Amino acid sequence: MIEQLRGRLVVSCQPVTGGAMDRPEIVAAMAKAALDGGAAGLRIEGIANLRAVRALTDAPIIGLVKRDLVDSAVRITPFAQDVADLADAGADIIAVDATRRDRPEAVATLIEAVRAAGRLAMADCATPEDGRAAAAAGAALLGSTMSGYTDGGTPPEGPDLELVTALASTGLPAIAEGRYHRPEQAAQAIAAGAHAVVVGSAITRLEHVTGWFAEAVGGAGTHP
Numbered sequence: 001m002i003e004q005l006r007g008r009l010v011v012s013c014q015p016v017t018g019g020a021m022d023r024p025e026i027v028a029a030m031a032k033a034a035l036d037g038g039a040a041g042l043r044i045e046g047i048a049n050l051r052a053v054r055a056l057t058d059a060p061i062i063g064l065v066k067r068d069l070v071d072s073a074v075r076i077t078p079f080a081q082d083v084a085d086l087a088d089a090g091a092d093i094i095a096v097d098a099t100r101r102d103r104p105e106a107v108a109t110l111i112e113a114v115r116a117a118g119r120l121a122m123a124d125c126a127t128p129e130d131g132r133a134a135a136a137a138g139a140a141l142l143g144s145t146m147s148g149y150t151d152g153g154t155p156p157e158g159p160d161l162e163l164v165t166a167l168a169s170t171g172l173p174a175i176a177e178g179r180y181h182r183p184e185q186a187a188q189a190i191a192a193g194a195h196a197v198v199v200g201s202a203i204t205r206l207e208h209v210t211g212w213f214a215e216a217v218g219g220a221g222t223h224p
């Protein structure tokens with residue numbers, strides 16, 4: 001499963017929440033189009049979306065659930081029950097937030113739940129320390145997913161290639177993810193030691209990509 005992703009592109013098919021594309025059948029169509037375009041794997045949020053995509057491909061799927069909790073800023077797969085639901089819906093790899101922030105369930109508990117379900121744990125990290133802790137807890141892959149999103153400020157413009165290199169130095173496969181908006185940035189990630197690159201917004205968030213162009217010519221959309 002991990003070998004299938006070596007040096008390849010993973011497309012995250014996560015529509016803007018509540019947007020026009022936010023329907024399982026559309027997520028499934030985006031996933032099929034991404035595979036047809038050369039993606040080796042997919043990253044899919046939500047149980048209904050995951051079931052719709054699983055029904056049409058055997059390609060590796062990274063599954064996650066996002067929750068907006070009142071007492072924690074952690075959003076990605078915060079509960080062991082989410083892990084069980086994702087495994088049941090057919091995720092091959094299960095992504096969990098691996099940042100060291102206040103959270104309802106410990107990172108180690110979530111990784112253990114992934115392993116108990118017979119799946120591979122992807123630790124979504126913000127720092128090299130997150131990666132080292134997740135590796136010690138049994139994660140199979142380390143992602144740079146959370147870099148730039150944990151301090152409440154505006155994230156930087158570009159991706160965090162330094163973190164990719166740091167995560168790769170643990171010896172586990174490092175997944176470059178977060179703000180890869182151009183093909184040359186994805187290629188740089190592989191050169192920096194990434195095992196695979198996840199691209200989301202630039203491929204599957206039509207509102208975002210449209211907004212980049214609309215802003216450039218002086219307009220504004222209704223979605224962020």
Ligand SMILES: CC(=O)N[C@H](C=O)[C@@H](O)[C@H](O)[C@H](O)COP(=O)(O)O
Pocket residue numbers: 012014064075076145146149177178179180198199200201202
């Ligand atoms: C921080 C967070 O919650 N990231 C999420 C993780 O699944 C998604 O919203 C991102 O779209 C994904 O990481 C891909 O990144 P980008 O869309 O920048 O290519």
